Amino acid sequence: MPEQAPLKIDEEIERLEETVGRLSPVQKMLLGTDGSVTCLLEVVTGSPVELETLVQKVVAADELVSSELEVEPGDEVNYRVVKLKNSVSGETLIHATSFTPLKRLEDRFRTDLMRADIPIGTILKKHRIESRRDLLRVRAFSDAGELKGIFNVFGKEPMLSRDYKIIRHGLPLMSITETFPYNNFQDKRRVVVETPSRIHMTLTDLAGDRGRVDGGVGVTLDDPCIVVEAERGEELTVRGENADRARAAAKAVMDRFDLGGAEITVRHSYKQHVGLGGGTQLAMAVGKALCELYGMPASAREIASAVGRGGTSGIGVAAFDRGGFIVDGGHSFGPGKEKEDYRPSSASVGVAPPPVILQADLPESWCFLLAMPDIPKGAHGKRELDVFGTFCPVPRDEVAELCREILVRMIPAVLEEDLESFGTAVNRVQELGFKKVEVGLQHPLIRSLMEEMRSAGAVGAGLSSFGPTVYAIVDSGTRDIQAAAMEVMRDVGGEVVVTRPRNSGARTRSA
Structure with missing residues (x-):
C-alpha cells in the first residue's frame, strides 16, 4: 500500500479553529504531537497519569480496520478502550481506542499489551520498540454521546x-484514536451552561375576574437543549446560532449587573418560535454564563428580569431554574397591579x-x-400580541373547568404517577x-397530528404553547406513534424527537 502523504498539522489546526473556535497551545500539542501523550499530559498537569482499561478483547478485523492496519479481514486484532487519568484528581484527560494486529507482536510485547492498565508508550519504551507515529487526521465533532459521562461534560x-498509526518496520503496529473535550485544556477559564427545553401546556386564567391573570402549566424536557460557552474578553463578541438574540441578552445582563466583556459561543441550539421556549432558554443561558463568569450570584428570577422573560408565563424561567412539572400562579391584574391588560x-x-406554586418530579419512565x-412558526411578535388583544378575556366557565382539570386530575396524576389520568387531562386541556x-x-x-398520535397509542397529546410542536406522552412503545406522526407530516416535512x-x-460547569 502506498504511503500516505504526511498530514500538514498546521493547516489542519487552522481549519479546526475556523470550525470550532480558538485552540489553546496545549490543545494544539495534544492534537499534533508525534511523541508520548502520557508524558505530555504529566508535564501539563504536573501529576502522574494512570490508565484505566474500559474494554480489552481480541476481535476479528473488519474491512475498515483491516485496511487501516494493512492486514486481512478476519485477522485477530486486540481492541482496547482506555482512559488516561490524572492519578491525583481522578479526572479523565484522554479517551483512547486502539487496534493492534496480534500477528505482528512478539510474545513479551503481546503479554504486556494484553495486561490491563499499561500505557502504550510505557510498553514501547520497555521493549525498546523503534517506531514512529504517523498522524492521519484531526477533527472536531459536536455530540459527545457516551463520552459525556466519561468526561463529565454536557452531551452537546x-x-x-x-x-494516528504507530509504524514499525514499515507496517502499522497500532491504529489509535484519542479524544478529549474542546473545553478542556483551555488557557482561559470558561463557563459552560446547558439548558433544558419545556412544553408549555396551557395558560390557566386569561379571564382575569379574580384579580390575577396568566398562570401556567408546563413540563421540563431533557432534549432538545441549548449549550452556551463564555469566557472573559475585552469586549462583547458572540458567535453561533441565534447570535443576535444572544447578544441582546448579554448586553441586558451586562448593563443590569455591571459586568465586563465576554466571548460567547452558542454551541448548540434549537429552533425558535416552535413552542419549546427556545428564546427564554437562550437568554437565560447567556445571562447565567455571564454571571458565573464574573462571580455575580444572581438568581434565575433576577436574570429573567434583566433579559425581559417571564412577564406572562413563568414556566420557561422555572424550567431553567428547577425543572420538573411546574405550575405558576400568574400575576396580579387590574388598575395599578402588575398587569393591567392581556399581553x-x-x-x-x-x-x-x-411565583411557582408547584414544582414536582415527573416519573423517569414517562x-x-x-x-x-415544517409549517409556519407559532405566533410571535405583533401577531401574538394581536391574538391576546382579540381573544381575551376568555370565557370564565372554561377557565373554571380548566383550573379544576389541573387541580383535580393533572396534579394528582403527577404526584401519584398515574400516566393515564395525566394523558386524559392533557387531552381535555386542548378544548x-x-x-x-x-x-x-x-x-x-x-389537529391531525394530535388525533393520529393518540390513535397510535399515546395516552395524551397536545399543542405546546403557540406551536407548531405537538407533544405526545407514553411510557413505552414509541415506534408506532413516531410512524404515525411522520405519516401526517409526510407532505410538509418535519421531525420527531x-x-x-x-x-x-x-x-453549569467551569472548564
Missing part, C-alpha cells in the same frame, strides 16, 4: 479527536416572573414525543380556555 459539547411575555417587559412539522384559542389558530395538520422529562434545571 464539542469534542476534539485525532487518529404575552414578549410584550410584558418589566413584569417580574410569577416519555415525551415531540412532532415538529378549554386560551389553549382552545391557540389550537384553533393552527394549521389543520396540528423522543425525549424524557428533566427533574432539574439548567446545568
